[in-house]
Amino acid sequence: MTRKSRFLAAPYLVWLAIFTIIPLALIVVFAFTTTVTVDETGRIITAEELLSAEADGVVLGELTEKTVFTLDNITATSAYMPVMVRSIWLALIATVLCLVIGYPTAYLISRLTFSRQKMMLMLVMLPMWMNFLLRTYAWMTLLERNGWINKLLGLIGLGPFEMINTQGAVVLGMVYNYLPFMILPLYSIMTKIDNSVLEAAGDLGCNPIKTFSRVVWPLSLPGVATGITMVFVPAISTFIISRMLGGGTNMLIGDLIDLQFLGNAYNPNLGAAISLVLMAVILLCMSITNALDNEDMEGGALL
Amino acid sequence: MNKSRNKIIELKSISKSFDGETVLNNVSLDIHDNEFMTLLGPSGCGKTTTLRCIGGFVIPDSGDVLFNGKSIKALPPYKRPVNTVFQRYALFPHLNVYENVAFGLRVSGTPDKEIASRVGKMLDIVELEGFEKRDVNSLSGGQQQRVAIARALVNNPHVLLLDEPLGALDLKLRKEMQIELKKIQRRMSITFVYVTHDQEEALTMSDTVVVMNRGEIQQIGTPQDIYNEPKNAFVANFIGESNILPGIMHEDHLVEFAGNNFECLEGGFAPLEPVDIVIRPEDIKLTPPGIEVLNGEVQTVTFKGVHYEMIIKVYSDIWLVHSTKAATPGEIIGLSITPEDIHVMKKSEMPKITRYTVDSEAALTKGGNSVD
Numbered sequence: 199m200t201r202k203s204r205f206l207a208a209p210y211l212v213w214l215a216i217f218t219i220i221p222l223a224l225i226v227v228f229a230f231t232t233t234v235t236v237d238e239t240g241r242i243i244t245a246e247e248l249l250s251a252e253a254d255g256v257v258l259g260e261l262t263e264k265t266v267f268t269l270d271n272i273t274a275t276s277a278y279m280p281v282m283v284r285s286i287w288l289a290l291i292a293t294v295l296c297l298v299i300g301y302p303t304a305y306l307i308s309r310l311t312f313s314r315q316k317m318m319l320m321l322v323m324l325p326m327w328m329n330f331l332l333r334t335y336a337w338m339t340l341l342e343r344n345g346w347i348n349k350l351l352g353l354i355g356l357g358p359f360e361m362i363n364t365q366g367a368v369v370l371g372m373v374y375n376y377l378p379f380m381i382l383p384l385y386s387i388m389t390k391i392d393n394s395v396l397e398a399a400g401d402l403g404c405n406p407i408k409t410f411s412r413v414v415w416p417l418s419l420p421g422v423a424t425g426i427t428m429v430f431v432p433a434i435s436t437f438i439i440s441r442m443l444g445g446g447t448n449m450l451i452g453d454l455i456d457l458q459f460l461g462n463a464y465n466p467n468l469g470a471a472i473s474l475v476l477m478a479v480i481l482l483c484m485s486i487t488n489a490l491d492n493e494d495m496e497g498g499a500l501l
Numbered sequence: 502m503n504k505s506r507n508k509i510i511e512l513k514s515i516s517k518s519f520d521g522e523t524v525l526n527n528v529s530l531d532i533h534d535n536e537f538m539t540l541l542g543p544s545g546c547g548k549t550t551t552l553r554c555i556g557g558f559v560i561p562d563s564g565d566v567l568f569n570g571k572s573i574k575a576l577p578p579y580k581r582p583v584n585t586v587f588q589r590y591a592l593f594p595h596l597n598v599y600e601n602v603a604f605g606l607r608v609s610g611t612p613d614k615e616i617a618s619r620v621g622k623m624l625d626i627v628e629l630e631g632f633e634k635r636d637v638n639s640l641s642g643g644q645q646q647r648v649a650i651a652r653a654l655v656n657n658p659h660v661l662l663l664d665e666p667l668g669a670l671d672l673k674l675r676k677e678m679q680i681e682l683k684k685i686q687r688r689m690s691i692t693f694v695y696v697t698h699d700q701e702e703a704l705t706m707s708d709t710v711v712v713m714n715r716g717e718i719q720q721i722g723t724p725q726d727i728y729n730e731p732k733n734a735f736v737a738n739f740i741g742e743s744n745i746l747p748g749i750m751h752e753d754h755l756v757e758f759a760g761n762n763f764e765c766l767e768g769g770f771a772p773l774e775p776v777d778i779v780i781r782p783e784d785i786k787l788t789p790p791g792i793e794v795l796n797g798e799v800q801t802v803t804f805k806g807v808h809y810e811m812i813i814k815v816y817s818d819i820w821l822v823h824s825t826k827a828a829t830p831g832e833i834i835g836l837s838i839t840p841e842d843i844h845v846m847k848k849s850e851m852p853k854i855t856r857y858t859v860d861s862e863a864a865l866t867k868g869g870n871s872v873d
Contacts, residue, residue: 392589397578397591398585399593400557400579401578401587401653402608402652402653403579403605404579405577405579408579412608417594417595
């Protein structure tokens, strides 16, 4: 790297420092600290002491607040294990559904004529032009007990079904919102698969199923890995979808974090600790995905 | 020369059109055992479509494709006993050289041991031993080409289809691969159906050349037949270089063109029938002016190595002449043609055939499609 190009990278480094490194460092600091009340001698006054002193009318002297190192926040997250497991589980289901729906869709689009491809891609992206909240809110009115779907089903004598405020509704919201993030990377890798390569597979004895398993699937794996990442990460940390479609009974890890920072459970230290654990979980999941991807690619690098 | 041999593939008057545009019009063709057949023609003539009909990638609208007398028209490519070498190789980018070649054998469930020996042998034949573990994307064009050929041949196909396989290679490599392919075909006794637009390639390698234009077969014959006895003006023009002139047949063995009557060998035309006259540039002898009926002014002289290429203006016509003796531009010179070098052809139905003019001289020199 020359001196000049290093200089050119400076704005990016500043950006990275301000918006990534410093916030991350702050989260780590918050996660491992807590605020305590101390008197003039430096003795920690617990909440109980404070309450009883107040009740008894005793004056404890001049009290100050102090930030101290603690592991309590991290250990406290274990209490939220069920929420974490539920988040992973729902995000996983949503990711698998996105893959199952997105893969054939992306493949079919990639085999269309160029102008049709453009049109289909636009249709895939069209919902994204609308505000995320609005889109999710629309599902609320559709899924409600007196919503459109139940009304329509009622016309043919079915229902009404309890659809809103279920885990199914949360997964539906995730699939609906994140499907384009699965289709687009898959599509972009699939358009690079030359038609003549597929013809060559047929020529060498592959029926359509074998052509898929021996050529299309291995060639599309990098797109699969990208798509999984792009759906799984936002799905596991979402809080809007679960709040609007899950009705509070299906709290996800995102809701929990939101609650610690902006909600009535205000405790940024715990919130930071949960965020940190979530980050670790995501990194673990991604490394598993990448390991699978690399294993399958053994014996040939990809373009 | 192949009449006595067993027909392996027969195309029975196949036609095909894409989006209303006719690409193949009533094409019939017999391909024999161990034959090296070349489909030759300009781009868009239907040669690749013909090949793809045999490979199974195109289903003809009408007509039939027979393999050893049985129709294979409805069979998908993976059920046909033929293999293809694709125009741009179409190697599998996620597999190494060995796995690319082994692909067909793996699909058919051949035991690993047999795969190893057959792939090894095939890599030997295409001179790629030691490349087994290489990534196909790291190979040169020539090497990729060899992998593509090995990948097709390792399956012991009855017929190998090759779609302009040497098109992307440089001239020297192309010449080497032409000889190589011919050697492989002889050694393995396989029928090759080879598509090219390069007439020199066709003449060098083939047992039989099929000249195509506008979805129709123009002529089928040995390279010698095609070159020496072109059936029509298109073939004459496409194979080698030719002077093509409009003429009128007065009676048997007497034809008028370029303002004069000439003796010729052909007969059997209607009286005063308009015809095309084809004269090869190397068949024209230069003489001092005034001896022959045809005299012209030398326009340009280009040295071509073996001969000089001259453009000579005779009245308003432009003639292309190859001669070992050079003339000087501006010189008036006589042109001598013997009756056996005048080829008279039925007026071709094609609306327009490229004629040599002074303007096209640059293109001519650049094109370099000289047979000599």
